[in-house]
Amino acid sequence: MKDRIRKLRERSVSTKPYITPERAVLITEFCAGEGASQSASTPVKRALALKYLLEHKQIFIDDGELIVGERGPAPKAVPTYPEICCHSLQDLEILNSRKKTPFAVDKETRKIYEDNIIPFWKGKSIREMIFGQMSKEWKLAYEAGVFTEFLEQRAPGHTVLDDKIYRKGMLDFKKDIKKSMRSLDFLNDPEALKKMEELKAMEIAADALIRYAERHAGKAREMAKKEKDPTRRKELEKIADVCSHVPANAPRDFWEALQYYWFVHLGVISELNPWDSFNPGRLDQHLYPFYKRGLEQGTLTKEEAKELLELFWIKFNSQPAPPKVGVTAEESSTYNDFALINAGGVKADGSDGVNELSYLILDVVEEMRLIQPGSMVQISKKTPDSFVKKAVEVIREGFGQPSVFNTDAIIQELLRQGKSIEDARNGGASGCVEAGAFGKESYILTGYFNLTKILEIVLNNGVDPRTKRKIGLETGDPSDFSSFDELINAYEKQLNYFVDVKIKGNNIIERLYAEHLPTPFLSLLISDCVQKGKDYSDGGARYNTNYIQGVGLGTITDSLTAIKHKVFDEKNVRMKELVNALHANFDANENLRQVLLNKTPKYGNDDDYADDIMRTVFEIYYRAVDGRPNTKGGYHRINLLPTTVHVYFGKVLGATPDGRKAGEPVSEGVSPVQGADRKGPTAVIKSVSKIDHVRTGGTLLNQKFAPELLEDEQGMDKLGHLIRTYFKLDGHHIQFNVINAETLRDAQKHPEKYTDLLVRVAGYSDYFVDLSTELQNEIIKRTEHKSF
């Protein structure tokens, strides 16, 4: 690692995240201001607000940096977004003092919040609007933990850029906007005026980014003048040159391509706080032409390219995810903002996409070992084994990256949803595991859905036993069910009811964002917002998908399986007895719990008894959600991923028929219940492959291996074969924790010794010591496979 990289990396890693009031102050200033801007249309006002922010925020260029630009006034300074959700003084205090993932908040910031920010935004934030408009049924379900709501604290984003910025400068985008404006038909299109306003807003946003880059050029020039070291002076002059050229114009070389993307990234995450920040996506594909040309012309070496990539990596690490409001001191969170860089996959014509940069990116990932950006490899059947092996070599280092995705499955998923073959091939996965048509799709995660909570409500005839409130349908006293089918019917009815409640809420929330918080800058970047004259949040994108993410597939399957096996097949447990035992959290009936744990079939062992029930649950959930229209001309779809919500969903859930005690986490992703898979990884792969992955927009499978399994070539080949087999069976994604339980237990006892221990949580990596104790325990518990 070069000295420059070592220093900057160290600074980025060791600087503690803190809250900066900069953005909140500037946005509030703008919104509270007077004059013509205040009477402008909403999109134009939003664009002007972004422009005001980028014109007035502090510009920062660190020693030794080549790629420049920070979201806040300095690295790790995290802005807030009061127009979405406004932190209270208590929130700020908790953020400042909580043990896990704290954000320092100084006195001055609190004062600013107390005097200016809170008074101005009270009652105006979109979060308050959302909760103000949700129905009683929605609130009951939300409070009971049936589902979560993604958009109450962060804006719709969940999207990835394609190759367009590498071909076009902002000035070219402006030409496209003008063209679109000219084609507006004010005589026949009743929406022409609305479109005109949106296009004007995009134009302002494009200018705002050019201006922002120019300010960096100015700052670099100024610094160059004062710089005594001639080498650094030259670098600063080069930075000024780069920032004067991009983003106004298309990039001319590798350096400019990276800098251009970085400005775009900052633009997106400054405009609002969209989910999963933003993401360059298929970086090896986008940068390869610049890389190749640079090497051919002798203007770039492999080492220089690697250095620039590493500097680019550090930029991501310095922008922690914006913190939530309304948190408790115990609630754990993450600094990871889920940018997920793709390497590998296929090209638009279907041929193998792996190139030298795909390998170089993996070298960078291995050397950087940062929690963000995340990285993944796309493996298609055309991907050479040598690339799979390279990925496995990095995986065995044990810091949870890269995760591994099946390109062929992703393409099938996207095609099934109606995307063109080229758009599907140019796509990939982002966030945790979500499949998307990069640069052309708005794919919004709207909330997690607690599949096991539905069963609990069925077993209590519509009542949530935790809150004692009637929140669901009365589907009958379960003791009266005479067959397993009757139970399944009741489950489906109950699930349909809550999905309806959720979708009704989604449709309202979607309109709130479309009307109140359009995102003209993001819209500029995603096809076909410019052509349509429509905002990203209002159906401007070519494809518009909403997801509801099912959680706890393992727990719900094992719970239903236990009931079928014990109550209806063997008939040695009565339904009444079971429900009472669940209410009592198995107190005084540990015997029954042990029977449920050990003497019933479980998902994850390639046993059709349990796996068929998994398929039934999948079909019920799929039928309830898939194909339901959203308000943007697109559809709702399902995916199966948990991030960390399986901990929360377990907390709101009493004891379950699979022998799980109240409050314990539910299973994560599509993985079996922690410890329920007893027949090794091949049986897990077989069970999980019985899910029809192609009808989802992503599934998440976690496997943990002890590092010694991958010590030699043979072990690495075996892991490669395991991946290939899972993908042959249409599996969507698999990720590996290569670490042993002993190490993790020791890390729990002595966190100070393991501050740099990265583990794969669920779709992303995080520092083990930053995780809640429950989550730590759960990671330890995930079956540690000792042999293949």
Place this chain on the structure above:
Amino acid sequence: MSINRKLCNLCGKCALACPSDALVLVGRAARADEMLKEIEKDVTFYDESGGGVTFSGGEPLMQPDFLEALLEGCKERNIRIALDTCGYAPCETVDRIKDKVDLFLYDIKTMDDGTHRKYTGVSNKLIIQNFKRLVENGSIISVRFPVIPGVTDNAENVTRTGEFALSHGVKQVCLLPYHRAGIEKYRSLDKTYRLEHLQSPSDEKMQMIKEKLITLGLDVRIGGG
């Protein structure tokens, strides 16, 4: 709680009644067609890795009829077969199965008949005879050599074993270092483990034996995987 093993007739009811799986019945009676179904579950992995089924034990040659049915079933399904055996079986048994196996993983514990008798209770003559039969048959063989400190790891035995393999045209040798994983199993079976004091051979020792065999001209790997 203690178990009176004299009364045990392997009915397994105690394990069934034990809710927490503190008692488990290891192994079960199964028919060949049942086993083939189980094997078929993993075919997709064999296809990818070029692997197949390994029959091991106990000693698979102790159940020749069952084994033969399974081998034929696998052959019908084009599944590759390895047989892990100690070679101590009647010659007729070996003849029955020798053409249905793709790879023999053949234990040669010690070339010294006295030592062999002392530690296994039988002579190694039949084992060596069966080995030769397989060689004559043209079977592919990989020698498995358990490295047991103080028993098989002396220089003379290492050289003799290596030379024996080579002289029969067998080049593959896997060195299996003695491990202590059996201690816990014996304990839970209420059996006395007579080598409790014996430690696993050191990495250096394993490396030394490996190099010795390599200089003889063998392909050697440590571990059986």
